[in-house]
Amino acid sequence: MSPRSLLWHPVLSVAFVCTVVNADDPSPFIIGADISWVQQQEAEGIRWSDEGVEKDIFTILKDHGFNWIRLRIFVDPKAEGGYSKEGFCDLEHTLQMARRVEAAGMGFLLDFHYSDTWADPGHQRKPKAWADLHGAELEKAVHDHTKEVMTALKEQGTSPDMVQIGNEISNGFLWPDGKVWKTKKWDVFCGLLEAGIAGTKEVDPSVKTMVHLAWGGQNAQSRAFLDKALALGFQFDILGQSYYPKWHGTLEDLKANLADIARRYKQPIIVVEYSVPNVREINDIVRGLPNGKGLGAFIWEPTKWKGPALFGAKGNTKPEIDVYADMAKEYGKKER
Template sequence: MIYGMDVSFLDEIEHGGGRYYDEAGRERDLLELLKEKGGNAVRLRIWNDPAGGFCNLERTVPIAKRIKALGMAFLLDFHYSDKWADPANQWKPAAWEALSGAELEQAVYDYTAEVLAALAEAGALPDMVQVGNEVTPGMLWDNARVGVDEFDTDENWATFANLVKRGIEAVRAASPDIRIMIHIDRGGDNASSRKFFDRFEQLGVEFDVIGQSFYPWWHGTLGDLRDNLNDLAVRYGKPINVVETAYPWTLEEPEGYRWVMNGKEELLPLPEYPPSPQGQQRYLEDLIAIVREVPNGLGEGFYYWEPAWIPSQPTWSVGHPNNWANLTMFDFEGKVLSSFAALSGQPAK
């Protein structure tokens, strides 16, 4: 089973002097510590030309080499943007702003191929690639925007599918061994998940793995997640990863911080998991059990999103403060939390 961690902020944290510590207070390399705690896979996002340079190709290659040197699986997450690509933002890279049609498709192919060629040269090809991040509303807006109002047209869906196909084509050309994931953000929403993947099937998008985001304050209960994953496994017969998830270990907000989820009312769907290291561990234990029990062995694993984004500096290249440090698996000073025991099957105390 995949016990994955998305640590895309690692480069920026290390560059800014952030440090990590084990239970005994000893300074540790983050990736080595994650592996020691049971992690076996790492996910990195890649942006085309981001502000500050972090998460671009040049800075991704050294982190990828460290992942591979530790024998961990590597998932590369193409956003096809200069910044966040998510349900509210799927904006084109600035360099592609004037492109459309075949030119935009070629840009997707060429960029994907360029990234994978650089990683191959470094001996750090990913084991799996996401062609797009949380692409429920499409990608490369507005050309391939779908799902809402005037954008939800057959023409836009066809444009979207063709762009994804070109990305997939570039991955297959780089290595037939790299698996392709399509990632949406509907972990607790079966109707929307079916609508999306039915459409991709109809449009002939050929991929290997279904990825879902699941954050309980946005996406429902663990029961909703279970029902959705079970149905998708039977309906499509593909391996499934919960490729983004998290849960708070505290609701404390130090002065100057405002968390992305910051009120107890947002935890009401999951009152059995208090916002503590123990509650975080129990949440992960139950999520892991749900993934393990997906029919036909198709529950492949999960990735915790940014478990190590500690508040080690006041400003970040993404242009907003750290709003995630209560959802990490490290305390505010970078010391590992006991919730990692969920990866080794040790019960929460």
């Protein structure tokens, strides 16, 4: 990795030690759900029910075998062009949701978007407040934002177990500075990633850090990204992949790609976004990866009834949710 004049350089020597998850660790298989929309839905009047009985969403998910929750966080969703004028998915709302995750006794994955709104392979806009920041100043903003969020969560006793440094960063993030698609800005990109990891590890070195790509079935692209980042000295704990058949190929493509990655690299793997159908097939693929490298999978927004989901328009469970209890039983579900 090329030397950088980071404003937070004194912590550099301890921040980037890679604490790789042991593939032989007897931790439970992650049966996860991203439910970041829940607060907004509840504010709109949605109440959750299972077989006609009203219950808390976390109770329903646990009853059906889920053991982890994923939440996204934006820098300032109230900003011009931001995600939500009500501030959903900001720090305060995330603190509220984190308390519910902790009370439920579930694992917690926090997804830093490093934007005021959605970040994905085609959109990685810098937060409005960071628009004029570049180089070391932008790295410091990433570091400080990450550390602020992690500190607030730790102080209320709800530290995440795992964090994503960016969301679907296949083409980079914090564009244009950290864009790697059709550019040669890999040093800048890796410096920004390292800033996020430093902000995480300074608060809690035990928290696992994830790089999240959107190439579930694309082996050549996955390998090219990982080879480049690792050659530059970048280290992280877990590899996340999105898998949606429309963009990422067949189940066979997913299986072949993840199996190859599991053999080539030391990082364990999570399918951190997927949707129905093929729930069982996707989870079985991850669980069956070589050397125990498959840690689990997260269904994306199963409560959002307008798309493929596990809940109906009034917050009621649908039959599609039943497969999760079956998986938990067969996989040998344990608590976090």
